[in-house]
Amino acid sequence: MMEAPSTTAARGADVSGRNAGGNAGDIAFGMLARLAGWSILLVMAGIIIVLVSGGWQAFSTFGPGFITSRAWNPISHNFGAATSIFGTLITTVVALVFAVPFAFGVAFWLVEMAPPALARVIETAVQLLAAVPSIIFGMWGFFIVVPFMAHYVEPVATRYLGHVPGIGLLFRGAPYGTGLLTGGLILAIMVTPFICSVMADVFVSIPAVLKESAFGLGATRWEVMRKVVLPWSRQAVMGGIMLGTGRALGETMAVTFVIGNSNRLGWSLFAPGNTIASLIALEFPESSAGSLKLSALLALGAILMVISFITLACSRMFLQRGIKN
């Protein structure tokens, strides 16, 4: 996906050099292309302005306390962002905890171990997983994963991990099946293909001579991966992980189905919660135009935008630096 724009300068000169005669076609075409390019800026600026100005009423009513307040009470018109920000971050962290090792494993297997013919088929399958619409993940999660979690995973986890000091706190609570853990797991399945395809691209792009010299010294595949490939591609791998993080942060439908949708903040991963995106999806249809609730939802949208922009900007920076190396 990422293409280093190194050749563009030379290419661009071709067009400008020819324009000296003032060819009407070139001028018109140039204007069209610029108009289209700048319209992207306009749309992005529009999204930012509309969300921030829409959320302004909430920001000014609650002040900076909006971000730290746990309230979400449409009756007393008291709204806060803390629970949904917490849910968003926790589900994303859970997603990464599961997605990164799996994505790495699959990418490592595809690049280093799989027979080429099989690798191509499996790579396509992994990319198809990325193409499945998010609502399908939501339905599948709700009807298949949630009962599985409630009957098997959560009771077992409570029994064996619930008493471990420290992390035991995470695994206590009634096994509803829905909740932060399930939401995070569904997100993990959704972002694994993204992270995996970036990792596989990066692992393939390492100069063969680096790997060959390590193999020549007698290193095993794992040692080559850990001591040569990973250090060499560290930044691009980080970029891929951040890209997956960006996806997980803003994912709506899949999470809405399985998160349980309750305005609650606590340590248990089994308890239902909400995320910014799921809260917006659920509450938006019930909020009237111009109401404080709508403004609070738009303010949440603005916060989500800030979080995802920071993540995506980091991802881009890492990927570009990683690829230039």
Next chain:
Amino acid sequence: MSAQKVQAGATSGWQRGGAQAVRRRIVERLVNVLCGIATVVVLFLLFSILWTLVTRGAAGLSLSTFLHSTAAPGSGGGLANAIVGSCEQTMLAALLGTPIGMLTGIYLSEFSHDGKIVSFVRFVSDMMLSVPSILVGLFVYLVVVEPAGHFSGIAGTLALAILFIPIVVRTTEDMLHLVPRAMREAAYALGAPGWRVIVSICLRAARGGIMTGILLALARISGETAPMLFTSLGNLNWSTNLNAPMASLPVTIYQYAGSAYDDWVQMAWTGALLITVAVLATNIFARWWLSRNGTASS
């Protein structure tokens, strides 16, 4: 496997029985097995999703699914309005988004002498590629739906177009970069003006890749649900009027899957099967097509 044998043969340390060599061997085997397991798990998940969709969705497939509109629980009904609504909005979004996306891709690839603004547009376009789609829905709601006073297919189309454009921008730019420099130079040498070189030579050479990008973008937006909730809302009746709320397959699935009626849930599975098959088939077709005639020089 053969690489491992060669490696084992060439390295005495690998064959030695010392504790360190044994540990290295065990770690290597362990990593191999774990990576294999990871791959199997990911494939199993894909398989599980598809299997669930087929077993639960196929039961509701019949001619009336495609011929009848959504109806009240217990009175039959199909998905015709949702399918048509989805197609209408997706196609219009593609019609709207393709020229803008391609022109922007051309701008990024061929107009870099414009200076810093070009890389800024590239940056913003890449951001939009990953912006949470629900935020696009909110944006279109506030800009189109609220001033108009009602939900509409137009709003849905716009939201989808905003999601569609950045994908086309990225593919167009990437594919134009693959066009050999010699090809452009040959065209210039024949006296072609700059825009003719871009349109008749570069775009022509890159059309396989760009078409693939458009197909993948179509597949991506046709499954979008979150932005449609706030823009086209969904409609239980047959309607092709763009200025009124319009049904779409993902929104209908969302409404039906959460309902308490068995036949609605059944219909949701059927809809889910239909949309997944459509999306995955488009994906497979696009990739096959790219591998056949996607290279810039063909």
